[in-house]
Amino acid sequence: MAVTQNIPTYADTHCHLGWFSNRKRVAHAIGVFAVTVTPQEFLSLRDELAGEKNVALAAGLHPWWVRDASDANALCGLLPNTRWVGEIGLDAAPRHSATWDAQLATFERICSVCAxxxxPEAPKVLSIHAVRSASTVLDVLERTGAAERCRCVLHWFSGTTDELWRAVRLGYHFSLGEHSLATRRGREYARILPEERLLTETDLPEGENTPTTAEDVIASLERTITGIATARKSTPDEVRALVSRNAAALLN
Incomplete structure (x- = not known):
């Protein structure tokens, strides 16, 4: 991925690029850590995006898509041959709690294989979903060794302050976007996080196969950069350069 050699002005470190109808145009304009929600989505995009130097395509299994052990089997079979992993994690929100046991078993297995x-020369990079489950997510990452052996990014983090600082002590990064900055907690975290842990993201487009353009993605990233700058009493130029450098270091 060229983001490590020639740092793009914009870096989207958690983007569902596969849901864009014009994903190649977006990929030509910015550096993208492109997460997937199932192993099948990853495989469907792998050949198409293989030549895109700005894209790190991640193999993922989003907790909303977890049903049984066969899902984990499919992803774990891909992990030895890919450095980029995501979206993975846990979601304990009421509407997803019915699959909690399967989510937990799947996440633990994925983290074990990742570790x-x-x-060690090029650690795996994991983009992690942790809704109402941050302590459990951190427990699993530590227990499996992924916390030590991989580079972990908590996407749209909404845990407690204690959980935030625990993750900071473990060396994790945090990808912030418009969704997180729309909340008081998100803005406070943007203010207090160590600057070297900050990343920007867009997360979900408006819908699958939408005509989202590169300009739309850049505009979203710019709003996020401005929001972070406001929270930190900095300038957009300083934050833009900072998060680009952080993304490059993460993906190197």
Missing amino acids: ETSD
Whole structure:
């Protein structure tokens, strides 16, 4: 991924690029950590995006898509051969709690395989979903060794302050977007996080196969950059340069 060699002005470190109808045009304009929600989505995009130097395509299994052990089997079979992993994680919101046991078993297995197959010279990078489950997510990452052997990014983090600082002590990064900055907690976290842990994201487009343009994505990132700058009493130029450098260091 060229983001590590020639740092793009904009870096989207949690983007569902596969849901864009014009994803290649977006990929030509910015650096993208492109997460997927199922192994099948990853496989469907792998050949199409193979030549896109600005894209790190991640193999994922979003907790909303977890049903049984076969889902984990499919993803774990891909992990030895990919450095980028996501979206993975846990979601304990009421509407997803029925699959909690399957989510937990799946996430633990994925993290174990990531830890086992991460190259110390080029550690795996994990983009992690943690809704009402941050403590459990952190427990699993530590227990499996992924916390130590992989580079972990908490996407749209909404846990408690204690959980935030626990993750900071573990060396994790945090990808912030318009969704997180729309909340008081999100703005406070943007203010207090160590600057070297800050990343920007867009997360979900308006819907699957939408005509979202590169300009739309950049505009969203710019609003996020401005929001972070306001929270930190900095300038957009300073934040823009900072998060681009952070993304480059993460994905190197």
